Amino acid sequence: MTTEPMETIETEEASEFTLAEVLEMEHLYRKRGKEVKQQEFCEELAGKFSGSANRNGKSIIAWDQVHTWFLDRQLFSAVKSKSSVVGSDVVKNKLAALNSSPTALKNLIALSKAHAAAEKPKKPKAQRVEETADLIFEAMSAKDCAWFDVAAFLNFRIMYTGELEVRVRFSGFSHDQDEWVNIRKAIRERSIPLEASECHKVKVGDLLLCYRANEDHALYSDAHVVRVERQLHDKDNCTCIFVVRFEYDNTEMGLNCSEICCRPS
Numbered sequence: 001m002t003t004e005p006m007e008t009i010e011t012e013e014a015s016e017f018t019l020a021e022v023l024e025m026e027h028l029y030r031k032r033g034k035e036v037k038q039q040e041f042c043e044e045l046a047g048k049f050s051g052s053a054n055r056n057g058k059s060i061i062a063w064d065q066v067h068t069w070f071l072d073r074q075l076f077s078a079v080k081s082k083s084s085v086v087g088s089d090v091v092k093n094k095l096a097a098l099n100s101s102p103t104a105l106k107n108l109i110a111l112s113k114a115h116a117a118a119e120k121p122k123k124p125k126a127q128r129v130e131e132t133a134d135l136i137f138e139a140m141s142a143k144d145c146a147w148f149d150v151a152a153f154l155n156f157r158i159m160y161t162g163e164l165e166v167r168v169r170f171s172g173f174s175h176d177q178d179e180w181v182n183i184r185k186a187i188r189e190r191s192i193p194l195e196a197s198e199c200h201k202v203k204v205g206d207l208l209l210c211y212r213a214n215e216d217h218a219l220y221s222d223a224h225v226v227r228v229e230r231q232l233h234d235k236d237n238c239t240c241i242f243v244v245r246f247e248y249d250n251t252e253m254g255l256n257c258s259e260i261c262c263r264p265s
Contacts, residue, residue: 016059016061016065017069021049023183025066025069026184028045029073036070042064042067042070046060046061046062046065049061049066136190137150137187137190138150138188139168141179142186144219146220147209147221148171148172148173148220149170150168151169151170152169154166155167156183163182163184164183165180165183166180166181168187189264191208192262192263192264193258193261194208194260194262195257196237196257197236197238199230199257202262204226205225206224206262207263208225208244208260209223209261209262210222210253210255211259222246223245223246224247225244228241238257239256241254241256242255242257
């Protein structure tokens with residue numbers, strides 16, 4: 001079966017849900033099954049969203065909005081389960097139902113508030129924290145398997161497999177570098193630069209986002225800690241060396257504290 005997208009929907013109208021809320025609902029939908037459609041469950045989740053600090057200045061979320069989102073998501077899953085024959089009448093009927101439901105489409109659009117940074121990042125992430133503090137997500141580019149801060153989520157599409165993809169604009173890059181990325185595999189909460197005073201928290205086997213520079217590129221890629229060469233130092237200047245192995249090509253490299261970021265706990 002060929003994996004193809006449904007018609008891509010673009011809109012300037014933001015979803016009533018933030019991207020973080022969409023991601024959480026997607027996770028709950030996969031983990032909790034039928035429970036997510038119960039009124040009590042939806043009321044509890046709506047209360048959580050409405051009371052979040054990230055919703056300051058936005059309208060509160062009602063339980064029926066959450067309930068509608070889960071019903072819409074179930075419809076997308078139905079497309080997946082019935083799409084063994086692309087172009088079949090069943091699939092066409094399901095897609096027609098989606099296209100006739102503007103609420104379903106709008107509910108899966110979540111635009112970020114962040115704006116693209118003024119310049120392409122070329123220096124270690126720890127030195128760019130203050131100027132990009134409002135960027136809360138990062139996405140992996142399929143071009144080089146590197147992670148970049150997300151400046152904006154532009155639109156979305158649903159694949160016939162049922163997977164959700166979003167089109168992202170990377171911080172510091174122009175529109176011609178926009179990419180479609182899988183929301184489950186290539187979107188995550190932004191990594192956190194390691195502070196010198198917290199280097200003791202890094203353990204062998206930990207997944208880190210690491211700065212890697214050579215003659216051709218300077219990128220942030222996922223790597224696992226192989227060993228740590230710990231040194232005595234003050235809280236402001238870490239001199240430890242972190243030997244990591246990059247997932248992309250299994251290359252090992254020794255990095256200092258300013259060149260690594262930790263995954264949020």
